[in-house]
Amino acid sequence: MNAERRTGELIGYARISTEDQNLTLQIDALKKAGCSRVFTDKVSGAQSQRNGFEKCFQSLKSGDQLLVWRLDRLGRPMAHLVSVISDLRERKLPILDGWGHRHDNSFR
Numbered sequence: 001m002n003a004e005r006r007t008g009e010l011i012g013y014a015r016i017s018t019e020d021q022n023l024t025l026q027i028d029a030l031k032k033a034g035c036s037r038v039f040t041d042k043v044s045g046a047q048s049q050r051n052g053f054e055k056c057f058q059s060l061k062s063g064d065q066l067l068v069w070r071l072d073r074l075g076r077p078m079a080h081l082v083s084v085i086s087d088l089r090e091r092k093l094p095i096l097d098g099w100g101h102r103h104d105n106s107f108r
Contacts, residue, residue, distance in 0.1 A: 008063025012038035013056045015073045026069040029098060035067055044076070057087075065094045 012030030014023050023040050030038045039056035043049070053075070060066060066088065068074055074095075075081050088095055 008061060008065070009036045010034050010065050010067055011036065011056060011060060012067045013040075013053060013073060014038060014069055015041045015043070015050070015053070017044045018042075026073070029069060030067055033067055033098075050075075057084075060088070060091070060093050062092065065096055067096045067098075069098045071095070071097050 010033065012027075012033070012035035014026035014030060016023050016026075019042055021042075023042070027038050027040065037059070039052040039059075041050045041052035056066070071081070074084050085095065
């Protein structure tokens, strides 16, 4: 994971879908990439009630960047993922994934 230069914080979000999965790999990678905070959920991405995601989303401010292990960690189904990306784009908050891809550079 390699985050781009930024003015605010690098905020991480990690999610696993079931209790028998482990968040450690995602959290370690997000911290190694320089995330000052990492929010987590142990719930399906299709669930609308994700406390970690809501706290993460609310904490993001101008200049911050959101880093996720993979883009699908933000949510499922696709309509919800598109909605999340659109909301972040309107707030001019970049999304980066673990492969170093920036997913919303239309505001540059």
